[in-house]
Amino acid sequence: MSLANLEEKTKLKERQVWKNKNFLFLLLGHSAHNFTFHIFALSIPLIIYDLTSSSFYMGTMKAIEFIPNVVLGILIGVLIDWFNRKRIMLLSILIKIFSVIFIILLLATSTIQLWHLYLLGFFIYTCIYAFANTYQSIIPSIVDKSQLTTANAYITFTNTIFNSIGPAMAGAIILYTTYVVGLSITLLGLIVLLVCVLPVKLPSYEPRSHFNLKKDIIEGWTQLYGSKALFSATLLILGNNIASVSTSTILIFYALDVIGITEGQLGLIFSISAIGGVVATLIAKYSKDYVNRGYIFILATFTVSLAQFAIFLSSNWYVICMSMFFVGFSATICNVHYFALRQESTPSHLLGRVIGTSSMIMKLALPFSFLVITYLADIIEVNLIFLMTSMFLLIITILALRTRLTDLK
Structure with missing residues (x-):
């Protein structure tokens, strides 16, 4: 196929996606929620610090964010496959709305306590995880299979943009207003999400006649493990996630204390990483037409290996800057193609369980990796x-060449 034909084919997919009202409603609503939720994510640790003056309790709240993913991931996946997925989304939004309202009222009446934030935070982050997995599960029901990579590229593009500007916006709002005002904006974003989800039309739902939790969990695992390419990609991203801990945990200390850069230069480094992610979303919808998807995963992992090696050798902040561009680019293009692969290769009635199981696998090692990296940072350079x-990722790259990933198209 010629270059002109490939470009015309991609443009046709883009036009078809943008004409899909169900997809547009979900994209708009999720974007509004994603943008405004940064205020909540920044406010809660600060409120905890105001109450306790303890970084330990702030860290505990951070750990609570991981519990739904690591502990409840498979169960939530089963529920997504058991029940009407639109109703699950609506229920998760309503629980978040009432939880945020409760926090606002407690703040306004100066009666808020630490346990309130832990409990309501757990509900909110559980609902966020449930909504995100349900969102991923219904995309194949509203978007044609040939358009999944393009659709996921747009979803990731908006997420990347709002994740880049959201924290700065949240910081400014909290600085110049109050927690109540900031959380009210988060509440407005949730209401917009609710309004956008209500008109979404999904295929008719057939209620399950019986439930067997153990059997359903096993079915999800069997589907994931049986899809060799998807399982290999899951393990590959697990390896990338483990490696990314070193960047997110150690890079700030390394750049400021060892390299001696300024806070402004550090901010630019992470901005460049976000730009790499944005560029990846723009390229992702074209890349599969030129490169085997399996090799996209492998090349991206190898690129991160080289970037980590460049950081090891670097003595200048601009080398770190360029390295982080490729880290952001590679991580994002992997995510876009992984989401599309998971949706394409999994039957709809199993997708919730496969998403829950794979998400749990990909994040299960992160807390342990964090502890190992912080320990190593105290005993070695x-x-x-x-x-x-870098060596770890290089080994993973070589092993991936021997898996079914190379058979992907």
Whole structure:
């Protein structure tokens, strides 16, 4: 196929996606929620610090964010496959709305306590996880299979944009207003999401005649493990996630204390990483037409390995800057194609369980990796961690060449 034909084919898919009202409603609503939720994510740790003056309790709240993914991931996946998915989304939004309203009232009456934030935070982050997995599960029901990569590229593009500007916006709002005002904006974003989900039309739902939790969990695992390419991609991203801990955990200390850069330069480094992610979303919808999808995963992992090695060798902030561009680019293009692959290769009635199981696998090692990396940072030179990470990713790249990933198209 000629270059002109490939471009015309991609443009046709884009036009078809943008004409899909169900997809547009979900994209608009989720974008509004994603943008405004940064205020909540920043406010809660600050409120906890105001109450306790303790970084430990702030860290505990961070751990609560991981519990739904690691502990409840498979169960939530089963529920997504058991029940009407639109109703699950609506219920999760309503629980978040009432939880945020409760926090606002407690703040306004100066009666808020630490346990309120832990409990309501757990409900909110559980609902966020449930909504996100349900959102991913219904995309194949409203978007044609040939358009999944394009649709996921747009979803990831909006997420990347709002994740880039959201924290700065949240910080400014909290600085110049109050927690109540900030959380009210988060509440408005949730209401917009609710309004956008209500008109979404999904295929008719057939209620399950019986439930067997153990059997359903096993079915989800069997489907994931039986899809060799998808399972290999899941393990590959797990390896990338483990390696990314070294960047997110150690890079700030390394850049400021060892390299001696300024806070402004550090901010630019992470901005460049976000730009890499944006570029990846723009390229992702074209890339599968030129490169085997399996090799996209493998090349992206190898690219991160080289970027980590460059950070190990670097003595200048601009080398770190360029390296982080490729880290952001590679992580994002992997995510876009992984979401599309998971949706394309999984039957609809199993998709919730496969998403729950794969998400749990990909994030299960992160807390342990965090502990190992922070321990190593105290006993060896920090830049050696980037060398170890680079070698780890190189080994994963070589192993991936021997898997079914190379058979993907």
